[in-house]
Amino acid sequence: MDEETNIVKQSGIFKIFGGMTWPSPCERLSEMEWRLRHGIPSRNDMLCAASVMSAYTSLINSSQKHRNDICRILRKEADIIYPMPEATQSK
Secondary structure, three states: OOHHHHHHHHHOOEEEEOOEEEEOOOHHHHHHHHHHHHOOOOHHHHHHHHHHHHHHHHHHHOOHHHHHHHHHHHHHHHHHHOOOOHHHOOO
16 A cells, blocks of 8 residues: 555545545545534645545446446445434335
């Protein structure tokens, strides 16, 4: 594992799978959102925000199957932090 990949994994903000790096829904991302809107964002906050914008663009330009696969993987982690209400979960 190269140094850059190790830093991304240690941040806890990104999830790496299938040769891709995605911002992961987590409490730290929510805290960064607050700082971007109401506080004084750090350089790291701005870089993370840029990665979220890039991920959004990538999802929009992806096929539905690819988009669904990515969202399914990211939701697995999100369920640990923010459980989805029963009514919105796929059956």
